[in-house]
Amino acid sequence: MANPADRIAVSTWSLHRMLGTTYPHNLDSQAIGPVQETYGEGSESLLDIPSAIANRGINRLELVSFHLPSHDPIYLGELRDALATAEVTLQTLLIDAGDISDPATSARDTDWVWRWIETANALGAERARVIAGKQKPTRDALDLSVKALTTLSERNAGSSVRLTTENWFDLLAEPAQVHYLLDKLDGRIGLNGDFGNWGGPSKYDDLRAIFGRAETCHAKGSFTDGKLDEADYGQCLQAAEEAGYKGPYTLIFDADAPSEWDGIEIEREFILEVLSN
Numbered sequence: 001m002a003n004p005a006d007r008i009a010v011s012t013w014s015l016h017r018m019l020g021t022t023y024p025h026n027l028d029s030q031a032i033g034p035v036q037e038t039y040g041e042g043s044e045s046l047l048d049i050p051s052a053i054a055n056r057g058i059n060r061l062e063l064v065s066f067h068l069p070s071h072d073p074i075y076l077g078e079l080r081d082a083l084a085t086a087e088v089t090l091q092t093l094l095i096d097a098g099d100i101s102d103p104a105t106s107a108r109d110t111d112w113v114w115r116w117i118e119t120a121n122a123l124g125a126e127r128a129r130v131i132a133g134k135q136k137p138t139r140d141a142l143d144l145s146v147k148a149l150t151t152l153s154e155r156n157a158g159s160s161v162r163l164t165t166e167n168w169f170d171l172l173a174e175p176a177q178v179h180y181l182l183d184k185l186d187g188r189i190g191l192n193g194d195f196g197n198w199g200g201p202s203k204y205d206d207l208r209a210i211f212g213r214a215e216t217c218h219a220k221g222s223f224t225d226g227k228l229d230e231a232d233y234g235q236c237l238q239a240a241e242e243a244g245y246k247g248p249y250t251l252i253f254d255a256d257a258p259s260e261w262d263g264i265e266i267e268r269e270f271i272l273e274v275l276s277n
Contacts, residue, residue: 009060101133196220223255
């Protein structure tokens with residue numbers, strides 16, 4: 001990705017008000033739930049999104065699982081065609097539910113996640129991101145997550161879809177847990193680093209500690225009254241770049257103001273300016 005513009009992606013989460021509808025997850029069922037107007041009626045369907053972002057010069061997309069209305073092969077084929085027509089790469093299917101670190105739910109949720117990994121394969125995604133777990137980071141919880149992620153990687157053997165996880169929830173709340181998990185998995189699972197999941201006085205040092213292992217990044221900016229916190233965003237980018245991160249930056253925007261496209265464009269322009277210096 002020598003061209004900085006090629007390092008820009010966007011998530012459907014950043015367009016959730018435009019999409020409006022979501023499809024709830026039921027971890028006791030492999031079925032996708034009935035449509036809900038979670039963020040209003042919406043003005044675009046998911047099938048419209050590839051061309052919408054391509055028209056704005058972005059050619060990499062991440063898809064949140066609750067934005068997908070169906071596992072049906074015909075619909076998945078339509079979405080794959082829409083991506084191909086727009087020349088947009090499906091960078092990651094973000095599997096946004098499940099707790100494989102909980103003994104009470106690990107087996108069930110591992111099977112549920114696997115159904116979504118199959119969908120990532122059907123869509124031709126580059127990656128599928130799995131939540132490592134939501135339990136407190138005890139050794140038992142971490143090892144249970146390692147076991148489940150190993151099972152998923154073995155089921156996915158031979159696929160071109162790379163499985164990743166993220167520095168998210170209690171299980172991976174600090175660099176030490178991220179490194180423990182990834183070391184145990186020995187390359188079978190990659191890392192998506194997220195700017196917005198960690199905070200506190202050690203935030204930038206903590207991000208710097210893991211971004212050398214990151215393959216993708218959720219570049220979430222903080223907005224107040226429509227204004228980007230450039231100091232925070234800049235330090236997050238600096239931490240990632242100093243750690244040797246070379247992958248794409250996925251624009252994550254969820255503030256009330258400005259509009260979704262305006263917020264995405266502000267983040268993109270800021271990142272491209274940093275990368276060009």
